[in-house]
Amino acid sequence: MKEFDLLSLGEVLLRLSPPNNERIVRGDVFEKQVGGAELNVATGVSLLGLRTGIISKLPANELGLFAKNKIRFGGVSDDYLTYDHDKDARLGVYYYENGAYPRKPGIVYDRQYTSVNKISLQDFPEELYHSTRCFHVTGITLALSKQCREVAIEMIKRFKESGTLISFDVNFRANLWSGEEAKSIIEPILPLVDIFFCSEDTARLTFKKSGTIEDILQQFAQEYNISIVASSQRVVHSPKLHTFGSIIYEKDKESFYLEEPYRDIEVVDRIGSGDAYISGVLYGLLAHEMDCQKALEYGNATGAIKNTIPGDMPVSDKKEIDRIISDHQYKGYKTEMDR
Numbered sequence: 001m002k003e004f005d006l007l008s009l010g011e012v013l014l015r016l017s018p019p020n021n022e023r024i025v026r027g028d029v030f031e032k033q034v035g036g037a038e039l040n041v042a043t044g045v046s047l048l049g050l051r052t053g054i055i056s057k058l059p060a061n062e063l064g065l066f067a068k069n070k071i072r073f074g075g076v077s078d079d080y081l082t083y084d085h086d087k088d089a090r091l092g093v094y095y096y097e098n099g100a101y102p103r104k105p106g107i108v109y110d111r112q113y114t115s116v117n118k119i120s121l122q123d124f125p126e127e128l129y130h131s132t133r134c135f136h137v138t139g140i141t142l143a144l145s146k147q148c149r150e151v152a153i154e155m156i157k158r159f160k161e162s163g164t165l166i167s168f169d170v171n172f173r174a175n176l177w178s179g180e181e182a183k184s185i186i187e188p189i190l191p192l193v194d195i196f197f198c199s200e201d202t203a204r205l206t207f208k209k210s211g212t213i214e215d216i217l218q219q220f221a222q223e224y225n226i227s228i229v230a231s232s233q234r235v236v237h238s239p240k241l242h243t244f245g246s247i248i249y250e251k252d253k254e255s256f257y258l259e260e261p262y263r264d265i266e267v268v269d270r271i272g273s274g275d276a277y278i279s280g281v282l283y284g285l286l287a288h289e290m291d292c293q294k295a296l297e298y299g300n301a302t303g304a305i306k307n308t309i310p311g312d313m314p315v316s317d318k319k320e321i322d323r324i325i326s327d328h329q330y331k332g333y334k335t336e337m338d339r
Contacts, residue, residue: 004132005050005286009152010038010141011116012056012067013092015312024097034070035312037138037171040272043074044279044302044314048321050286053077057119059089067091074313082123084115096271099239109175117145121154134286135159136167142185143176153189160192169197169278172206179206190224197230197278214256217249227251228292232277232303240267244304246277250292257296262304262328272312277303279314301325
């Protein structure tokens with residue numbers, strides 16, 4: 001019996017946002033929250049009922065303590081958090097500004113020379129690599145620095161050797177590295193990956209894939225022997241109105257999984273919705289014996305609902321997500337309020 005269902009490696013970030021639709025250049029107040037792609041995924045899976053933990057390095061100061069408290073509040077274990085006691089220890093920061101048509105949302109990053117870039121394999125015991133059913137990491141971690149990249153790739157190898165499922169999300173960020181660099185670093189590790197997440201745009205622009213989305217998913221699965229390949233599909237009608245769905249391909253069964261997308265979502269905050277989608281997919285797979293249909297249903301529901309919630313991290317438990325899935329699948333009359 002493994003101690004964890006999911007462990008995730010990545011940077012924990014402080015998010016500062018002007019309230020409502022205020023501009024960064026004009027507003028005087030920032031609301032502070034905690035997030036980060038890998039933490040968002042671990043939080044979502046935890047809220048659905050599985051045991052998760054985050055692997056990262058935080059500054060040993062008040063901001064690090066604030067982040068740790070938020071991690072614990074999401075039900076995520078801090079057993080594999082390490083701390084930076086140096087005088088220059090710092091938590092990465094990003095500033096997010098909401099959009100309203102025709103003004104797009106905007107982000108300003110301040111995440112260089114942060115404590116996570118000092119992370120080392122020596123920070124963690126050998127039993128780490130035998131403690132979880134699934135290990136999740138993203139291309140963001142690979143792009144942060146040479147040290148983060150080396151640690152992440154070595155962890156993938158060690159977890160894989162112990163029989164752990166490897167989940168990888170490309171999560172391409174043009175402000176961290178070029179498409180060419182991302183492709184050259186990610187491609188060699190894809191044969192180690194069991195569950196792969198890549199958007200259609202990234203597949204075409206970064207990995208130079210062509211054909212339909214179905215062709216692209218099959219290409220990844222066949223070329224790198226990946227068991228499950230998933231891609232979320234978002235239509236942005238305006239910053240405040242989206243349609244959200246996805247497609248999953250299962251290599252062994254040569255099967256595609258789709259359902260009617262969630263249409264006309266009233267977007268409050270889209271940040272973290274892709275991570276929430278991944279958390280739903282991973283929950284569906286881990287809790288239902290790798291059932292891709294369940295993964296699709298939970299992924300689409302968690303991704304859709306996160307768009308309606310402020311902040312990076314999801315806050316929906318399994319009871320709420322099950323109700324959303326049921327409502328989505330039911331074609332009859334629906335009440336307008338849960339009470």
